[in-house]
Amino acid sequence: MSGRFATRPGSTAWLIRHEMRLAWRGVGGRRATLLLVVLAVLSVALHVGAWSLLRRSSADAWPPIVAYLVGGAAWLCITLMLAQAIAASVLALFDRGDLDLLLSSPLPTRNVFLARGLGIAANLPLLYLFFLAPLADVGPFVGRANLLAIYPALLAIALAVTALALALTLLLVRWLGARRARSVAQVLGSLVGAAMFLVFQIPNVAGPQFTRHLVGRLVGWARPGGALALDSPLWWPARALQGDMLPMLAIAALGAGAFWAVVGLAHRRFLDGTQESVTGSARRSLASPRAGTTRFRAGLWRTMLIKEWRLIARDPQVIMQTLMQVLYMMPAMLLIMRGTSQALALLVPMVVYVASTLASNIAWLTVAAEDAPELLGTAPVRRGRLRALKVLAALLPVWLLASPLIAWLAWRHPFEASIFVACLAGSTLSVGAAQVWYPRQGRRADLKKRMQGHGILGVLELTVVLGWAGLAYCLGAAPAWTPLALLAAALASGAIWLLGRARREDEA
């Protein structure tokens, strides 16, 4: 290979280039050119916007409220970056298929680990750079050259965040073993992302009195010398992005130092963790006597439900998704439950919608993403019975999750409770039936992209769910529209049934 940008094969730079190529391979797919054009147009628009904003704004220090907002936004970005970095660490350290090749090559493990880490760090700030780079690019032309610091500051923050994510992931491996750590890290990554959302929901959840108390405390801490004062190191990330020299140097030193330390100290744990994830851990081999005992249960329905629930409970994707949906719903639910009957009319369809999308995903996992279809195919049980049990296994946990709300509604608002139960049952049964009516085979890992190649089906499923959620709203607040919502749900269900007919005949 020749060329100006050629790197020596086997060098760290060469490995980083390999990492970057893999990270970008497949982004945009066949529509890469279109995506690039859209991004370029957006970038130009953002530059024009930045020019306009900076020309009109003063170069003087920001008012405190703006400084706090920018500081808070910086921490929000850092939190989201951490969630992204944890997910990327799990993928880079344990899931990528080329580890065997790399680790069996004569390259030092440290270099492989370093390249993996730098690959993560290089990809982390890209989204934020897309939005902040216009400020840095335009800044020097409007007397704000300090904004050029956005580039090095973001890179330093990305290095520090990557170091923290790598360390967290490897610590989890040490405590839990590679496989469990992978699951926990995935959940942790999502929880970190959701944490900020929950922080912003405190006023909604806690009520006005607590909010006033909290604001009072925060104002106290924000006074000069307090923990949240503007000169506190807490706001250094935001100040580094604005080009303040001391915070900039401190963040750069922290980022580089943390990354260097993690690479130097932890690369051996990386090797151990990788070996463990490939070969199975010694710790697991010393299985506890309890783990080795399973009480056999009688009856097909019982063994089928328990098998499906075990697989669901051990699937970090489902746990993560369920947790996220419950977490994101909680503040809104608490707010609405304290509110008026109008708010209640919104709560019921909202929960119907969320519960139905969760049911649809779990039903896809139990029915379409069956791990051992050949085993079930050779079992002396009718396929329809097996599928019905699988749908039931998917719907029961969702109904169980909804039961506290049903109980509360039945106690406080019996009419809304009956609407909720009817629409929840109708919607979840419809999405469950859709899995039986339109059989398709998939892999559990593809949960997030399960609708790829099934665009019309996705629209129809969404119409079914929205139809039932709409029906729940109409029954409570706009009865005149009830037939329309019911018709939409019925038509979409019928279309799924018709679409799947050929597949079912082929299967029979």
Added chain:
Amino acid sequence: MTSPDSIPALEIDGLAKQFGGKPAVDRLDLRIPQGEFHALLGPNGAGKTTTLRMVAGLLKPDAGTARILGHDITREPIAAKRVLAFLPDDPLLYGKLRPLEYLEFVAGLWAIEPATAAPRAEELLRWLDLWNHTGELVEGFSRGMRQKLALAGALIHDPQVLILDEPLTGLDAGAARQVKDLLVERVARGHTVILTTHILEIAERLAQRISIIQGGRIIAQGSLDELRAHAASHGGPGATLEDVFLQLTATTA
């Protein structure tokens, strides 16, 4: 009246299957009596796996019938599957289940009472050297361990007809020996074992009768001696199964 023992373990009549207009199995006939160890040999793409998948009820035949102990797999699938176990060449298992949980599930599918299934599961896992791994998830198992667990699953309901597609792939020498012993022992107890294999030595040593399949049809069938005699009549006395196989598949290609 037909006595139960005279009903063939497997009876295939005119079985056919096409993929994209190309015949994978072409009006295949085969009859395997109860208590026989039968090997199905053939080059890659001969139609062995397609035949077995139709027999197991995993593929719908375009034409013909397959009966397991007298039960038509298309018309009476439940009765046929109750007496049958099929082990594919690369069995898919549940990565997030532990071995006993997997066997509990398989026993549930075949409606085996827990009082029967639990001790049988323990016996099988101990016998296949998997008992020390009962606390682990299957996703951490090697290919050989997975193959052994799938075999335990196939045997948990003590099937009268056991069909195995390349059962020794991925097994080490010790495990392969265990599986071979187990299959021989089942035949000695009057059960029927039907397997496909690329390892001719296994068919040569274990099988009572051998069918050679090519182009979706049986081109030769018989005991090893009968096949040798067939080969000798075509110019090769004292031939091994490999010689016979190569000669037959070359002349009919």
